[in-house]
Amino acid sequence: MQFARINDVTIHYQIIGAAGDKPVLVFINSLGTDFRIWRDVIVRLAGDFAIVLYDKRGHGLSGLGQMPYTMEDHASDLAGLLDLLAVKNAIVCGLSVGGLIAQSLYRQRPDLVRALILCDTAHKIGTVESWNNRIAKVEAEGIESIADGILEVWFTPAFRRPENTAFGGYRNMLIRQPVEGYVATCAALRDADFAEAAKKIAVPTICIVGDQDGSTPPELVLSTAKLIPNARYEVIKDAGHIPCVEQPEALTAVIRAFIDFASHGEKGP
Ligand SMILES: O=C(O)CCC(=O)CC(=O)O
Numbered sequence: 461m462q463f464a465r466i467n468d469v470t471i472h473y474q475i476i477g478a479a480g481d482k483p484v485l486v487f488i489n490s491l492g493t494d495f496r497i498w499r500d501v502i503v504r505l506a507g508d509f510a511i512v513l514y515d516k517r518g519h520g521l522s523g524l525g526q527m528p529y530t531m532e533d534h535a536s537d538l539a540g541l542l543d544l545l546a547v548k549n550a551i552v553c554g555l556s557v558g559g560l561i562a563q564s565l566y567r568q569r570p571d572l573v574r575a576l577i578l579c580d581t582a583h584k585i586g587t588v589e590s591w592n593n594r595i596a597k598v599e600a601e602g603i604e605s606i607a608d609g610i611l612e613v614w615f616t617p618a619f620r621r622p623e624n625t626a627f628g629g630y631r632n633m634l635i636r637q638p639v640e641g642y643v644a645t646c647a648a649l650r651d652a653d654f655a656e657a658a659k660k661i662a663v664p665t666i667c668i669v670g671d672q673d674g675s676t677p678p679e680l681v682l683s684t685a686k687l688i689p690n691a692r693y694e695v696i697k698d699a700g701h702i703p704c705v706e707q708p709e710a711l712t713a714v715i716r717a718f719i720d721f722a723s724h725g726e727k728g729p
Pocket residue numbers: 489490491492555556557558585610613649675701
């Protein structure tokens with residue numbers, strides 16, 4: 461287990477594989493999850509890449525830090541971690557709020573980013589009203605009070621079968637996140653709108669979405685892909701908001717093909 465002190469917050473991270481001449485791939489998790497959601501993708505990529513995983517502040521084993529949070533605070537934590545690890549020119553893959561952190565990182569520190577994989581995310585997610593309602597409910601009644609509704613957008617009905625033990629495990633992951641970190645990240649989501657910044661992204665980018673994503677549906681993700689010059693767009697079948705859990709094999713294939721394209725200019729997906 462590895463921990464670093466970045467911007468006065470304890471950040472929990474993991475590195476798999478030494479960089480050497482391998483490309484560095486950074487993964488950023490979504491709201492209410494920690495970096496274990498990437499496990500089934502990582503095991504398919506390890507060996508070919510140096511992989512950096514971390515829990516954003518307020519999630520997993522990372523600390524809470526100063527409230528309130530902005531998307532720029534989250535991105536600054538990641539920049540600090542990559543500086544500490546002497547990583548530059550990484551391929552950065554973010555899921556949902558992780559994708560907004562990736563976009564913010566690119567704005568703050570373009571030297572750290574050589575390509576973007578924006579997974580089940582957008583230039584803007586939700587409305588001020590929807591986030592304020594969620595914040596009020598979670599502050600009053602806890603994360604468990606909204607868990608069933610959240611899990612419906614995270615996963616397809618096939619995954620949500622009661623006998624699927626993984627489903628129960630991911631429910632535990634959600635309801636065990638710290639309320640303060642969850643709520644502060646909801647506020648950062650509420651306040652982030654990267655529509656103008658998206659038009660200025662000048663690195664190879666792919667926008668990926670699960671066909672049954674109830675949080676950032678395909679039409680929203682496509683609208684973001686259309687803002688980003690030359691961005692690719694790919695739909696993962698039979699997946700909700702978290703394809704790295706539900707369809708890791710298909711997602712890994714799309715990631716590999718995109719990296720191949722971004723690295724060699726070959727025809728991607
Ligand atoms: O998943 C995220 O990072 C934010 C989008 C969202 O609201 C999904 C959820 O309901 O947990």
